[in-house]
Amino acid sequence: MTPVSFEVIKVEKTFGARLGRLITPHGVVHTPVFMPVGTQATVKTMTPEEVESLGAEIILSNTYHLYLRPGAEVIREAGGLHRFMNWHRPILTDSGGFQVFSLASLREVRPEGVLFRSHLDGSTHFMGPQESMAVQEALGSDIAMAFDECVAYPASYEEVEAAVERTTRWAEECLKVHKRQDQAVFGIIQGGVFPDLRRRSAQEITSLDFPGYGIGGLSVGEPKSMMYAILEELRPFLPESKPRYLMGVGSPDCLLEGVKRGIDMFDCVLPTRIARNGTVLTSRGKLVVRNAIYARDFRPLDPECDCYTCRNFTRAYIRHLIKANEVLGLRLTTIHNLYFIFRLMDRIRQAIAEDRLLEMSEEFYSRYQATEGGEENF
Amino acid sequence: MTPVSFEVIKVEKTFGARLGRLITPHGVVHTPVFMPVGTQATVKTMTPEEVESLGAEIILSNTYHLYLRPGAEVIREAGGLHRFMNWHRPILTDSGGFQVFSLASLREVRPEGVLFRSHLDGSTHFMGPQESMAVQEALGSDIAMAFDECVAYPASYEEVEAAVERTTRWAEECLKVHKRQDQAVFGIIQGGVFPDLRRRSAQEITSLDFPGYGIGGLSVGEPKSMMYAILEELRPFLPESKPRYLMGVGSPDCLLEGVKRGIDMFDCVLPTRIARNGTVLTSRGKLVVRNAIYARDFRPLDPECDCYTCRNFTRAYIRHLIKANEVLGLRLTTIHNLYFIFRLMDRIRQAIAEDRLLEMSEEFYSRYQATEGGEENF
Numbered sequence: 001m002t003p004v005s006f007e008v009i010k011v012e013k014t015f016g017a018r019l020g021r022l023i024t025p026h027g028v029v030h031t032p033v034f035m036p037v038g039t040q041a042t043v044k045t046m047t048p049e050e051v052e053s054l055g056a057e058i059i060l061s062n063t064y065h066l067y068l069r070p071g072a073e074v075i076r077e078a079g080g081l082h083r084f085m086n087w088h089r090p091i092l093t094d095s096g097g098f099q100v101f102s103l104a105s106l107r108e109v110r111p112e113g114v115l116f117r118s119h120l121d122g123s124t125h126f127m128g129p130q131e132s133m134a135v136q137e138a139l140g141s142d143i144a145m146a147f148d149e150c151v152a153y154p155a156s157y158e159e160v161e162a163a164v165e166r167t168t169r170w171a172e173e174c175l176k177v178h179k180r181q182d183q184a185v186f187g188i189i190q191g192g193v194f195p196d197l198r199r200r201s202a203q204e205i206t207s208l209d210f211p212g213y214g215i216g217g218l219s220v221g222e223p224k225s226m227m228y229a230i231l232e233e234l235r236p237f238l239p240e241s242k243p244r245y246l247m248g249v250g251s252p253d254c255l256l257e258g259v260k261r262g263i264d265m266f267d268c269v270l271p272t273r274i275a276r277n278g279t280v281l282t283s284r285g286k287l288v289v290r291n292a293i294y295a296r297d298f299r300p301l302d303p304e305c306d307c308y309t310c311r312n313f314t315r316a317y318i319r320h321l322i323k324a325n326e327v328l329g330l331r332l333t334t335i336h337n338l339y340f341i342f343r344l345m346d347r348i349r350q351a352i353a354e355d356r357l358l359e360m361s362e363e364f365y366s367r368y369q370a371t372e373g374g375e376e377n378f
Numbered sequence: 379m380t381p382v383s384f385e386v387i388k389v390e391k392t393f394g395a396r397l398g399r400l401i402t403p404h405g406v407v408h409t410p411v412f413m414p415v416g417t418q419a420t421v422k423t424m425t426p427e428e429v430e431s432l433g434a435e436i437i438l439s440n441t442y443h444l445y446l447r448p449g450a451e452v453i454r455e456a457g458g459l460h461r462f463m464n465w466h467r468p469i470l471t472d473s474g475g476f477q478v479f480s481l482a483s484l485r486e487v488r489p490e491g492v493l494f495r496s497h498l499d500g501s502t503h504f505m506g507p508q509e510s511m512a513v514q515e516a517l518g519s520d521i522a523m524a525f526d527e528c529v530a531y532p533a534s535y536e537e538v539e540a541a542v543e544r545t546t547r548w549a550e551e552c553l554k555v556h557k558r559q560d561q562a563v564f565g566i567i568q569g570g571v572f573p574d575l576r577r578r579s580a581q582e583i584t585s586l587d588f589p590g591y592g593i594g595g596l597s598v599g600e601p602k603s604m605m606y607a608i609l610e611e612l613r614p615f616l617p618e619s620k621p622r623y624l625m626g627v628g629s630p631d632c633l634l635e636g637v638k639r640g641i642d643m644f645d646c647v648l649p650t651r652i653a654r655n656g657t658v659l660t661s662r663g664k665l666v667v668r669n670a671i672y673a674r675d676f677r678p679l680d681p682e683c684d685c686y687t688c689r690n691f692t693r694a695y696i697r698h699l700i701k702a703n704e705v706l707g708l709r710l711t712t713i714h715n716l717y718f719i720f721r722l723m724d725r726i727r728q729a730i731a732e733d734r735l736l737e738m739s740e741e742f743y744s745r746y747q748a749t750e751g752g753e754e755n756f
Contacts, residue, residue, distance in 0.1 A: 040698070040699075040702045040704055041695070041698065041699075042699060042704050042706045044704065044705060044706075045705040045706065045709075046706065047706065047709070048690075069698065069701065069702055070673065070694070070697075070698040070701075074673060074674055074694060074698070077674055077676070078676055078692065078694060078695070084692075084694075084695055085695065086690045086691060086695075295448065295452060296452055296455055298455070298456055312426075312464045313464055314456065314462075316448070316452060316456060316462075317419070317456070317462055317463065317464075319448075320418070320419065320447065320448040320452070321418075321419075321420060323447065323448075324418045324447055324448075326418055326420050326422065327422060327423040327705050327708060327709070328420045328422075328423065328424065328425065330705060331423075331425070331705070
């Protein structure tokens with residue numbers, strides 16, 4: 001019996017978008033859901049209470065980072081990641097695979113895993129399905145992800161094919177070694193932008209009957225249209241009864257487009273990362289508040305927003321804080337961006353419930369545009 | 379009529395320590411008071427609500443920094459500093475003198491002020507009593523400080539004497555040019571560590587009948603015993619009916635010793651600055667939480683503290699955050715340190731009210747020691 005279960009409450013009429021409930025040892029999550037990222041056991045700049053009050057029901061944390069610092073044993077001794085960071089709602093941990101392949105140097109891929117050098121101090125480490133499961137069991141997340149190989153974009157057919165094969169083999173190994181009864185393991189589908197490799201990976205991974213499926217290797221540099229095409233390609237191969245998690249996505253438009261293609265879960269550093277660069281999300285598109293034109297602009301970041309930041313502070317003040325390297329500036333933009341994303345997800349769930357996702361989507365796009373820069377928002 | 383008034387409610391029996399009320403356009407302040415420092419229109423890492431909920435009744439902000447960035451005109455246009463930063467309790471602004479003499483380069487002292495180079499971009503500026511008053515009037519603080527010359531320690535008698543003379547002349551000039559009816563100007567006494575120059579400065583400045591007096595040029599590197607001796611020297615020259623503000627102090631022991639010597643107001647970056655270096659104040663002395671010995675210490679920073687940080691997080695977690703350069707680490711240590719200082723001031727005021735400051739002081743010193751490092755705490 002899996003400790004994490006999923007129920008589809010409603011399938012929306014136009015796109016087949018799904019409203020669901022993900023039940024975990026630390027509580028219920030309403031899907032489609034956006035998971036903010038707490039890379040180093042903290043959603044950057046925020047307290048756990050703030051993250052919760054903004055609307056988060058589940059957060060993601062990074063196995064690779066926590067394994068390197070403070071180390072899995074420290075967190076195990078603390079009583080697990082929930083207690084360590086004082087977040088008592090669900091946590092999903094990634095497998096470490098993405099960071100091993102993107103952040104670490106050296107990277108010698110072997111049948112049983114990857115030898116790599118830490119990006120922090122150059123020390124040598126080995127991580128494969130066994131190690132990833134052991135670390136995630138020490139962290140005690142509600143959902144652990146199977147150890148996968150995520151290839152960069154672009155990559156050759158042969159490279160992607162090899163990664164698909166390894167990912168399947170490692171997924172089997174993860175299931176074999178995983179022990180914790182209060183933690184679910186989700187499989188990950190790879191295959192790059194090659195439809196037949198995606199189909200193959202989906203068939204192989206879903207045949208292992210995980211309680212949920214991640215779609216990895218997207219949002220890694222390919223055009224958005226290509227990502228949407230892959231999601232459509234994959235859709236028939238994903239069991240209706242299991243949650244579908246599009247990893248590393250995303251921007252407001254990608255969240256909406258993902259939901260339309262049947263996705264239930266998302267995570268992305270975007271709202272918190274761009275906040276720290278002085279960029280905020282608004283109902284009209286992005287706004288780079290650190291720009292000089294806002295030096296004497298005494299309006300809120302988004303006049304239509306009622307978040308703490310917009311109720312209390314002006315663009316001029318926030319710009320000043322960011323230019324002066326003041327932490328409060330990062331906090332205020334992070335609060336605003338997370339609030340924006342969670343309210344968007346609220347609207348999406350509401351629209352699915354009321355069978356008017358098409359109207360909601362049209363309304364969203366009629367206003368949401370790149371107000372600065374090109375047609376791509378991010 | 380001054381917009382800021384002061385009343386002494388009680389004089390404590392052993393030391394003559396004072397309990398008072400400072401009444402300002404933005405509300406009442408209970409003295410002895412500690413003012414946290416919001417250098418760049420923010421108490422570093424904190425929201426205004428947090429600063430208030432920790433116990434601050436008044437904050438200090440820095441004229442020099444705000445003049446350079448974002449500029450006095452931006453803040454004037456925003457409706458003043460209170461509105462700009464969304465802090466609606468009293469604000470005291472310093473004169474800019476201390477920073478002009480300590481941070482800026484170039485520094486050509488002229489009869490009417492100081493020519494200096496910005497520490498930010500090397501641009502040239504001039505600030506004297508006239509400019510300082512104009513900037514502070516634009517900021518709209520409740521209490522503006524007269525523009526003074528603060529000499530470093532050690533300094534020759536001749537240098538200090540010249541600074542005392544200039545400070546008196548500039549104080550007269552400040553009174554002459556200051557216009558704002560809803561802002562008080564406090565005079566500043568200089569004189570370094572020379573008793574006769576301190577007496578002279580006190581006599582000259584108090585003869586100008588300011589509604590309050592700052593004691594400047596202390597806590598700039600001289601031994602604590604020397605500072606205490608100067609405070610005792612000055613005491614007979616300070617009018618009983620006016621608030622006495624010991625500028626740039628300080629550490630827990632200096633706050634207590636200052637109160638014993640009749641001081642009513644203090645400000646210092648210490649609690650917020652050491653917090654950002656991973657050092658916290660506890661009832662037993664300082665604790666450098668970033669040290670390796672705390673990596674697996676799952677106790678709160680101070681087991682006797684009931685601040686938000688100590689109720690929710692361990693030393694191990696906070697150390698991890700600080701080692702990983704996570705903003706939340708700085709927030710948690712800042713919350714703890716400000717809470718510690720405000721509770722200390724609560725205890726001091728309570729002890730004055732109950733005529734047991736001697737007992738409170740003995741109790742404090744019986745526990746508060748340097749737990750790490752030498753006999754000096756900071």
